[in-house]
Amino acid sequence: MTLIILSGGIAVIISLFGTPLLIRRLQRRGYSQAIRESTDDAQYPEHAGKLGTPSMGGLAMVIAILAGYFGVHIVFWSPPSASGLLGLWLIVGLAAVGMADDYLKIFKQRSTGIRARTKLIGQAFVAISFAILALQFPDESGLTPASQAISFVRETPLVLPIGLFVLWVWFLVTATTNGVNLTDGLDGLATGAALASFIAYILITIWQFNQSCGSTIYENCYQVRDPLDLTVLAAACGGACFGFLWWNTHPARIFMGDTGSLALGGAIAGLAIMTSTELLLALTAGLFVIITVSVIMQVGSFKITGRRVFRMAPLHHHFEMRGWPEILIVVRFWIIQGLCIAIAMVLFFAEWVVP
Secondary structure (H helix, E strand, C coil): CCHHHHHHHHHHHHHHHHHHHHHHHHHCCCCCCCCCCCCCCCCCCHHHHHCCCCCCCHHHHHHHHHHHHHHHHCCCCCCCHHHHHHHHHHHHHHHHHHHHHHHHHHHCCCCCCCCCHHHHHHHHHHHHHHHHHCCCCCCCCCCCCCCEEEEECCCEEEECCCCHHHHHHHHHHHHHHHHHHHHHHCCCHHHHHHHHHHHHHHHHHHHHHHHCCCCCCCCCCCCCCCCCHHHHHHHHHHHHHHHHHHHHHCCCCCCHHHHHHHHHHHHHHHHHCCCCCCCCHHCHHHHHHHHHHHHHHHHHHHHHHHHHHHHCCHHHHHHHCCCHHHHHHHHHHHHHHHHHHHHHHHHHHHHHCCC
């Protein structure tokens, strides 16, 4: 418990008090994200009030995560685990891809950022390198940070060959990062939803540590490497979101940008992979899945039938176009994410309560 409090506490402090420093620096230099404006051909929600709000706030979150994670290891003078370092690689690597996108949005005032193909290539490089490295570094029991077995609440008998495993990890990382990125369209929406996901992984990793096969071998023990260090990582991510939310909630003083959304998506996907809860990700990242599906439905329907399912995609903008206040949308979508997390926790712990 001390590790969780310390990791999350450091991240909260760095994010809470470091973000306004970043806000002032960005405002002083006039760095703000371009806002899409409605035209005769395309209608967008009215976001003129957000004009001038600085972006790239995800940089403060990444620094807070690093400080929280490494701060614990410095205080207790313990080496970081392979799982923790690989999780940080996903976070930092994807944040770098996001920073390139934010650079064009802020410095070049190009609201669409880098080309979709370029972003996908960057995400693929980080995800594939993570997948390959995650099958290395066995501990004394032979466990590696990730397993080639498909998992739900634990590993299933379905084991993928290494080529398919790499593609599977690439899909999970890319889908989750893009899901968080699509959700980051309203003040605090993605940050609050990601915070709920990290709380779920804190609970999962604590339980896996207490029921680990490394300490006690019995029928339901978990074959997961470094569950306690993954708890430290999840706590740092959650603390960074918690502190950042103070400045990101409506009316936002700063946006996380792609720097933050890709980093948080990578962290969520990495925790799902390394805790052997890959398919449970559909619920622990439930809101992000719903938002992504809404975009797929919109694009698919328009290409096939020429008609749109929603007034605008992603889904939260549909409700904006219907006149819902931004705060109402955010809170109700947080509730949806909370329900998804609750269902995920019921499924995860069900085998321990069902006779």
